[in-house]
Amino acid sequence: MAEKLLKTFNVRHLQVLDDTGKADSRLMPRLSARQLVELYGLMVLCRRFDEKALSLQRQGRLGTYASVLGQEASQIGAAYALGKADWVFPTYRDASILIVRKQPMVRVLQYFGGDERGSIPAEGVNNFPISIPVGTQGLHAVGAGMAATVQKKKFAALACFGDGATSEGDMNEAFNFAGVFKAPVIFLCQNNQYAISVPVKRQTAAETIAQKAIAFGFEGIQVDGNDVLAVYSATAAALKKAYAGKGPTLIECLTYRIQNHTTSDDASKYRSAAEVELWKKKDPVARMRKFLERKKLWDNRKEAELAAKVERQVSEAVSEYEAVPKPEVDDIFKYQYEELPGFLRRQMDDYKNLVEGK
Numbered sequence: 001m002a003e004k005l006l007k008t009f010n011v012r013h014l015q016v017l018d019d020t021g022k023a024d025s026r027l028m029p030r031l032s033a034r035q036l037v038e039l040y041g042l043m044v045l046c047r048r049f050d051e052k053a054l055s056l057q058r059q060g061r062l063g064t065y066a067s068v069l070g071q072e073a074s075q076i077g078a079a080y081a082l083g084k085a086d087w088v089f090p091t092y093r094d095a096s097i098l099i100v101r102k103q104p105m106v107r108v109l110q111y112f113g114g115d116e117r118g119s120i121p122a123e124g125v126n127n128f129p130i131s132i133p134v135g136t137q138g139l140h141a142v143g144a145g146m147a148a149t150v151q152k153k154k155f156a157a158l159a160c161f162g163d164g165a166t167s168e169g170d171m172n173e174a175f176n177f178a179g180v181f182k183a184p185v186i187f188l189c190q191n192n193q194y195a196i197s198v199p200v201k202r203q204t205a206a207e208t209i210a211q212k213a214i215a216f217g218f219e220g221i222q223v224d225g226n227d228v229l230a231v232y233s234a235t236a237a238a239l240k241k242a243y244a245g246k247g248p249t250l251i252e253c254l255t256y257r258i259q260n261h262t263t264s265d266d267a268s269k270y271r272s273a274a275e276v277e278l279w280k281k282k283d284p285v286a287r288m289r290k291f292l293e294r295k296k297l298w299d300n301r302k303e304a305e306l307a308a309k310v311e312r313q314v315s316e317a318v319s320e321y322e323a324v325p326k327p328e329v330d331d332i333f334k335y336q337y338e339e340l341p342g343f344l345r346r347q348m349d350d351y352k353n354l355v356e357g358k
Helices: 033-058 072-081 095-100 105-111 136-151 163-165 169-181 210-216 230-244 273-280 284-294 300-323 340-354
Strands: 012-014 088-091 159-163 185-191 219-224 249-254
Touching: 012 230, 033 072, 033 095, 033 105, 033 230, 033 284, 033 300, 072 095, 072 185, 072 230, 072 249, 072 284, 088 136, 095 105, 105 230, 105 300, 136 159, 136 169, 136 185, 163 169, 163 185, 169 185, 169 210, 169 219, 185 230, 210 219, 210 249, 219 230, 230 249, 230 284
Parallel strands: 012 219, 088 159, 159 185, 185 249, 219 249
Antiparallel strands: none
């Protein structure tokens, strides 16, 4: 039997900033000083929002919340690279992506407060509602990408998910469709090392998640997910390829979930404090600040001004959230279809009669 030599594949790892904030000048993205400062400002804003949301939940003023702490670079670097026409398909741990994508913070709080109106994007903003099922949003993103191709429109879809989602059938189906149809999709995997309590080494025997793209016929790249410039660069390159009709890209962001899976989880039951402390030293926000200080773009005075500014922004969002009139009971039915089907209308009427005691 004749043997056929198969093509060999490699997965590239990208890092621009090391843990001390020192940059590899050869890999620096083309961002102005203003943009670099803006990126850092968004990271600080999103971290303060995350801290406040966690505090609100603990006080009973917000529902179950999934903290973004430690993953800011993975989310903000990707979102910052997107164009206005691009679409985002987020999960429950993507508050930073939504905020960068102009989703009002008050609506993000509404969502986690159990208000369906929190999923409504701002006018002209292409954000899909948050996906709670793990992996289903990948198929939605591919559908949007395929629609862009059919309609000859220039936009890409960003599918956001964690390492655990790559073990789901839905996500692998999404990879397959995207590869076959060369859909303009960016698969952003935030590999935060755990799918709730299951470590990544228990989910897959693959050395990297990025290499899973190879089986579906497209490129996978692994980046330092705590390096906002590396994530931005990888996303910008993937967008360029998507716009040119050259198909999807899988970006694996190596990062870490500092907080519990959600506010209903206790991560101390399945990981050590020493492990968490090790990853805290790779803090993406601190790393970006050190980089700006090296470039003489940042100092303590600017940091104090920024801290005061984001505190005002977050506090105003919280005040607005707590002043929003309570939703109507039938809101849980309203946001699934453009036109409410008969079976849902009947369910809505039955529910309203029950609540009203009829």
